[in-house]
Amino acid sequence: MGLxxxxxxxxxxxxxxxxxxxxxxxxxxxxxxxxxxELSSKLAAxxxxxxxxxxxxxxxxxxxxxxxxxxxxxLSER
Amino acid sequence: xxxxxSNRRIRLLLVFFVLAFLGMFGRAVWLQAVQAQPLDRMAxxxxxxxxxxxxxxxxxxxxxxxxxxxxxxxxxxxxxxxxVADPRATAIAAGRALHLDPDRLYVKLADRSxxxxxxxxxxxxxxxxxxxxxxxxxxxxxxEERRAYPQGSVAAHVLGFAGLDNRGLSGLELAHDKTLRGxxxxxxxxxxxxxxxxxxxxxxxxxxGRNVRLTLDNTLQANAQSVLQRTVRQWGxxxxxxxxxxxxxxxxxxMASEPGFDANRFPETAEDTTRNRAVTDxxxxxxxxxxxxxxxxxxxxxxxPSTPFTLSPNIHVADxxxxxxxxxxxxxxTVAEILSRSSNVGTITLAELLGRNRLEAWIERxxxxxxxxxxxxxxxxxxxxxxxxxxxxxxxPIGHGIAVTPVQMAAAYATVANGxxxxxxxxxxxxxVKRRRVMSKSVSDQLxxxxxxxxxxxxxxxxxxxxxxxxxxTGTAAKPDPRGGYSQSLYVASFVGVVPASAPKxxxxxxxxxxxxxxxxxxxxxxAFQQIxxxxxxxxxxxxxxxxxx
Numbered sequence: 001m002g003l004x005x006x007x008x009x010x011x012x013x014x015x016x017x018x019x020x021x022x023x024x025x026x027x028x029x030x031x032x033x034x035x036x037x038e039l040s041s042k043l044a045a046x047x048x049x050x051x052x053x054x055x056x057x058x059x060x061x062x063x064x065x066x067x068x069x070x071x072x073x074x075l076s077e078r
Numbered sequence: 079x080x081x082x083x084s085n086r087r088i089r090l091l092l093v094f095f096v097l098a099f100l101g102m103f104g105r106a107v108w109l110q111a112v113q114a115q116p117l118d119r120m121a122x123x124x125x126x127x128x129x130x131x132x133x134x135x136x137x138x139x140x141x142x143x144x145x146x147x148x149x150x151x152x153x154x155x156x157x158x159x160x161x162v163a164d165p166r167a168t169a170i171a172a173g174r175a176l177h178l179d180p181d182r183l184y185v186k187l188a189d190r191s192x193x194x195x196x197x198x199x200x201x202x203x204x205x206x207x208x209x210x211x212x213x214x215x216x217x218x219x220x221x222e223e224r225r226a227y228p229q230g231s232v233a234a235h236v237l238g239f240a241g242l243d244n245r246g247l248s249g250l251e252l253a254h255d256k257t258l259r260g261x262x263x264x265x266x267x268x269x270x271x272x273x274x275x276x277x278x279x280x281x282x283x284x285x286x287g288r289n290v291r292l293t294l295d296n297t298l299q300a301n302a303q304s305v306l307q308r309t310v311r312q313w314g315x316x317x318x319x320x321x322x323x324x325x326x327x328x329x330x331x332x333m334a335s336e337p338g339f340d341a342n343r344f345p346e347t348a349e350d351t352t353r354n355r356a357v358t359d360x361x362x363x364x365x366x367x368x369x370x371x372x373x374x375x376x377x378x379x380x381x382x383p384s385t386p387f388t389l390s391p392n393i394h395v396a397d398x399x400x401x402x403x404x405x406x407x408x409x410x411x412t413v414a415e416i417l418s419r420s421s422n423v424g425t426i427t428l429a430e431l432l433g434r435n436r437l438e439a440w441i442e443r444x445x446x447x448x449x450x451x452x453x454x455x456x457x458x459x460x461x462x463x464x465x466x467x468x469x470x471x472x473x474x475p476i477g478h479g480i481a482v483t484p485v486q487m488a489a490a491y492a493t494v495a496n497g498x499x500x501x502x503x504x505x506x507x508x509x510x511v512k513r514r515r516v517m518s519k520s521v522s523d524q525l526x527x528x529x530x531x532x533x534x535x536x537x538x539x540x541x542x543x544x545x546x547x548x549x550x551x552t553g554t555a556a557k558p559d560p561r562g563g564y565s566q567s568l569y570v571a572s573f574v575g576v577v578p579a580s581a582p583k584x585x586x587x588x589x590x591x592x593x594x595x596x597x598x599x600x601x602x603x604x605x606a607f608q609q610i611x612x613x614x615x616x617x618x619x620x621x622x623x624x625x626x627x628x
Contacts, residue, residue, distance in 0.1 A: 019277050030221065033134070034151030034203070037223075040137075044145035044228035049300040065616070072621040 125268050126279070133260030134223060135244050136287035138237060138251070140296040141329075141507065145228060147237050147251065147341075149244075152224035153206035155197040155217060159190050162216030172217070175209035176201055187216075199242055200224040225251075227341035232300045234341035235354040236292075236333050236454070236505065248344075249354065250290065250505065252455050260287035291507045293329035298322055301613045306336035306588075309606040313593035319355040319484050320610060321503075323585040325492035325576065328501030328511050330452070331584070331614070333357070333485070357454045360461060360481035361570045361589055364555030364599070365537075367441075367477035367487075368425045369494060369525060372417045374440035375428040376521045383414040383524050393423045396468025400426060400476070403554075414524075418531035420552065422476045429475035434466060437475065443516050444490045444500070446482050451502045451512065460486055477555055478564075484572075488587040491574045494529070495549075495582035498522040530579050540604035541575050543612050545622035549582075550575025550607065552599035557592070568592050573603035577611050578623035586611050 045051070056062040109117065138147035155176065162168050165187035173180030176198045186195045198206075200222050210219055225240040238249015246255035263284030268277040306318045322332035335355040339347040353359065375381045390408045392401045402422050416424030429437050441447065447462040461481040463470050473479040485503055493500045497519040502512040529549035532538045537552040553572040556564040574587040588603040588610065596602050614620075 016276060022278075034221065037148060037150050040145060041148055041150050041226050041228045044148065045230075047144065048229040048232060049297040050230075050232065050304070053300075064613070070616060072619075074621075 125276075126266060127269055128264060128266045131263035131265055131281075131284045132223060132244075133262055133284035134286050135225065135240065136258040136260065136289045138254075138258070139289055139291045140233075140294050140299075141292060141331075142295065143291070144296045146233055146292070146294075146296065147225060147227050147240075149223040150226040151203060152200035152222055153203050153219050154199050154222045155201060155206055155209065155219055157187055157195050157197050157217050158193050159187050159195060159216065160193055162187050162214075168214050168216065171212055171214060172197055172209055175212070176205050229296060229300075230340045230342065231303065231338045232296055233292075233294055233333070234339055234344070235335045235352065235356075236294065237341055238455075239341065239344035239352075248352070248455065250292070250454070253453050254290045254506065257290055258287045261285040292505055293324075293331065293507055294333065294505065295331050297617060298332040298614055299334060301617075302332040302334040302610050303336065303338055305606050305609045305613075306334050307338065308609075309588070309590060309602070310336045313590060313595060313602050315590045315594070315602075316592040317355060318588065318590045318606070319359070320589075320606070321356050321484050321488040321585075321587045322610060322614060323488045323492050323503055323587075325495035325501075325582050325585045328489070328492065328503050328513075329507075330485075330503050330505050332610075333505070354454060354456075355589075355591075356484040357452060358456045358458055358483070360458055360483055361572070361591070362480065362555040362558070363477040363482050363487055363572065364553035364570070365420045365422075365477055366491075366551045366553035366572055366574050366599075367480065367482070368417060368420065368475065369529070369551060370441055370444050370446075370490070371425050371429050371432065371437065371475040372413060372528070373444075373494070373517055373521060373525055374432055374436060375413065376524060377440075377517045378432065378436060380431050381413045381428065383412065383528065385413050386410055387413075387416070387424055387427055389416075389421060389423045389427065391423065393426050393472065395426060395472025398469040398472060400472050414528045414531065417525070417528040417551075418536040420532070420537050425475045426472045429471055434471060437471070438462075441474070441480070444493065445486055446480065446490070450483075450485055450489050452485055452505060453509075454505065457485075458483055477553060484587050484589050487572075487574055488585050491551075491576060491587070492585045493517075494522050494525045495576040495585055496522075526576070526579060526582075529576065533575070537598070537600040538573060538575070538604050540600055541573055541607045541611075543577060543608055543615065546577050546611075546615060547579035547623050548575050548577045548611070549579040550604075552604060554597055554599045569597040571597055571599040571602035573599050573607045575604075575607050575611065577615065578620065580623040583618070583620050584611060584614055586614070 135149045137145050140146055165184055169180045169184035169187050173183050178198060206219055223244055236249055238251040239247050240251045241247045246252035264282045266279040270276050302320045302322060306320055310318050318336045320334045323330055333356045337351050339351050388410050391406050392399050400422055411421060411424055447460055449457045449459045460483055463479050470479060489503045493516050498515055498517040499513050500516045526549050529551060530547060533541050533548040533550055538550050541548050541550050551574055555570050557568040557570060559565045570589055570591055571593050572589040576582045577584050586607050588606040590602045593602045
């Protein structure tokens with residue numbers, strides 16, 4: 001009888017511990033999701049076309065290529 | 079004596095214990111039976127909690143998967159004024175940490191008649207963390223999702239805005255709110271006194287919002303916006319809009335309006351600026367509508383491209399005399415020349431051959447007078463003349479007395495470009511595209527040939543793109559005067575073009591509202607078309623169709 005009682009108590013304690021762990025993990029997941037969203041936002045903002053072209057112009061002195069200098073090779077005849 | 083005294087004490091003790099046990103038993107019965115339900119409710123209220131599990135709002139992506147609208151975590155700070163020990167000190171500390179006005183906060187925090195007030199909704203997590211570190215009593219914090227537009231002004235007019243409660247309020251955020259929003263979940267939990275979850279009694283998981291992928295290309299969109307910005311600045315114009323369309327699929331590759339704004343600052347931006355002019359605004363198209371009359375006359379078999387007409391420089395229609403814009407003497411012109419040289423008299427002559435009913439039917443056939451179905455909230459259907467006076471047959475074919483949206487006009491030219499099939503212009507991928515044949519392929523080929531001449535030797539030479547054949551049409555229309563008639567000084571200049579003309583891949587339409595200094599579509603809007611088309615052809619690696627001779 002005593003053993004059974006001890007078993008029930010041990011089981012309840014384990015369930016309680018697991019629930020606390022579950023709660024902590026849920027919070028960690030929420031935190032990671034938030035960080036992920038923040039990183040996605042930074043990535044999207046960083047990769048935006050106007051920003052890239054503005055940086056290329058200001059920092060590297062680059063300019064859009066003159067379309068007339070572009071050459072297309074027609075491989076359909078080969 | 080001693081024994082009697084002892085017995086008496088024992089009896090007293092017995093009575094005391096009996097009374098004590100009776101008291102305890104009575105209390106137990108009171109608590110367990112009589113008060114059981116209210117106490118159970120109270121305990122549940124303290125330990126059990128039903129919490130909403132918010133669903134993350136889906137992202138809006140461009141055609142290449144670049145994020146245009148995403149959810150970011152923010153912290154909402156609230157307070158229970160009844161628990162705030164020192165409202166003045168708390169207001170100053172919170173104001174400093176969250177960059178808010180402490181005087182306004184103080185009014186909220188000092189109001190002890192309320193148990194809950196917002197201090198700041200969806201504020202920056204770092205600022206909220208700094209405030210939390212001060213450990214002020216009466217303040218609480220919880221995470222919420224905040225909508226962010228990482229590309230700033232790119233496609234801001236199209237994306238619209240999602241409000242504080244994460245619901246779409248305008249633009250595509252509103253049109254696709256159901257898809258983006260998902261469904262909230264719910265959990266019933268048992269908490270310990272520290273608020274930690276001890277057990278989850280029941281849970282309905284949230285359904286996350288789904289992403290919406292657009293047909294827009296963020297690079298083409300950004301370029302179109304910057305071209306419009308330069309054009310508006312150059313001509314001191316009031317506004318401008320541009321649509322870049324794939325005529326073979328109906329996909330909108332760019333849809334720009336100027337003045338622009340940062341989508342993250344939507345609530346503070348004037349309503350007039352946030353309007354997606356390409357879909358919600360109408361304008362009188364002027365000469366760009368002439369293509370409809372010519373298409374109708376060819377399709378009805380009334381004329382051929384080479385049919386000649388002798389045209390005087392003006393024409394009487396009922397009580398009005400309509401003049402040519404550039405010509406002062408009588409000339410002989412073919413139907414092809416009527417379109418390429420944008421002859422008002424020639425177009426009206428063709429319209430008179432068609433008659434009211436056929437002209438009206440063809441205008442509707444090209445999609446004017448009804449919404450295109452581009453799936454943008456607030457799309458307008460344009461205005462067709464509801465009353466035909468004697469002169470309507472003279473004004474309508476040259477694009478006056480009718481109002482169209484830029485997206486309607488772009489879709490009409492896409493019909494000419496793709497061999498005669500009208501395709502529903504659309505902004506979101508993965509949906510069936512409505513299509514219907516408007517004219518035969520041979521008529522659309524004839525029209526394309528005429529429109530090529532507009533750019534080679536007609537009114538649209540400024541739209542020429544080196545190495546490519548361009549087909550297009552200029553438009554210049556006086557704006558209606560609110561006092562009646564037409565303004566003498568305010569115009570809408572436009573150009574709509576197809577490129578490469580031999581194998582159309584793009585339709586680009588530019589409208590410039592109230593330019594100053596020059597008013598003509600060929601002068602004001604055609605160069606903007608040229609810049610947008612030039613960039614798009616290079617960016618999309620579309621090979622030239624007009625190679626220079628070797």
